[in-house]
Amino acid sequence: MTPTRTLREPLERLYREFDYGARVGRDALQFPLRYADPRDREIVALLTACLAYGRVDLFGRELDGALRAMGASPFRFVIDFELARDARAFDGFRYRFNRPPDLVAFCVAAREILLRHGSLEKCFTAGDPDGRGPIGPALERFARAFLEADLRLVFPRGRRSRGYRHLFPLPSAGGPCKRLHLFLRWMVRREPPDFGLWTAISPARLLIPVDTHVENISRAIGLTRRRSRNWRMAEEITGRLAAIDPADPVKYDFALCHKRMSGDCLDRRDATVCAPCGFKPVCRHWKGGVRRATAGT
Ligand code: SF4
Helix, strand or coil, X not given: CCCHHHHHHHHHHHHXXXXXXXXXXXXXXHCHHXXXXXXXXXXXXXXXXXXXXXXXXXXXXXXXXXXXHHCCCHHHHHHCCCHHHHHHHHCCCCECCECHHHHHHHHHHHHHHHHHHCCXXXXXXXXXXXXXXXXXXXXXXXXXXXXXXXXXXXXXXXXXXXXXXXXXXXXHXXXXXXXXXXXXXXHHCCCCCCCCXXXXXXXXXXXXXXXXXXXXXXXXXXXXXXXXXXXXXXXXXXXXXXXXXXXXXXXXXXXXXXXXXXXXXXXXCCHHHXXXXXXXXXXXXXCCXXXXXXXXX
C-alpha cells in the first residue's frame, strides 16, 4: 500500500483546494442544508442519508416530494405525526426498495425516539455511554432504536418491510453502512460542508462512508487493497487517513468522492484527466509511468 508520507501532501492539497461550493448542489447534503433549524436539519439529514442509495438526482426527486409533504418543519411534522391522519402523506412515493409505508414507519419510529430522548443526538449518545472507542456499537444501537420501535400499526403482521429494514443497515452484519456513516459525518464534523451539530461525538471516531466512488479512488491511490466493500474496508481506509489527520480522518471523504463522481478521476489512466491530479505519483494506474506513458498506454 502507498506509504502515508507520500499520501499526506496530495490529500491535504485536495482537501484544501477542493471547490466545495460547486459540488454541494449535486450532493445529498443539499437536502438537509435547506433547513436552518437544527431540529429540522437533523431529521431531514437522517431521512436523506437513509435514502441515499443510488444517484442523487434519482432518490432526490422522490425525497423532494416527501419533504414537501412534511411542510415547512419536518421536525414538527414528525413530532405531531398521527397515523390515522398523516399516513397518506407519502402516497405516490416510489424509490427502488422503498414505498410509502417505509416513510410512515420512519416517522412513527422517529416520533417515538424524539419524544423519549428529545433529539436524535441524545438517542445516539444514550447508546454511547463512554463517548469513546470504536463507533460501531453505538451506531448499532442507534439503528436498532429505529428497527425495534413499536411499528405494529404500520406493519400489522409484525414483520418490518424489506424497504424499512434497508433504511437502517446494522454494523454487526459487516456491510460498509455507508449511509449511516454519511449521516454521522454530516452531523459530527465541524467544518463545512458538514454541519457540526452533534458536539458530543469526536470526529476522530468516525468511519469513512465507502460508496463505489470512494472505493475506486481509495484503491487507485493505495488506501486499501481489499476487494470487498464492507465494514473492514471502511476501517482500513479510515485508519490510513487517521495516520495523516487523527483528529478528523474523514475530512477527505467529500472531495475524494466528488473527484471520482464528477469525472475528475476516471479510475483509469487518462493523460488529459490525470494531468492535474496530485495523486499521479502514487496512483496504481500510473505505476511504471514513464515507460507506459511513452508507449501511449
Ligand atoms: S492519477 Fe488519474 S486515475 Fe489516478 S487518482 Fe488521479 S485522476 Fe484518478
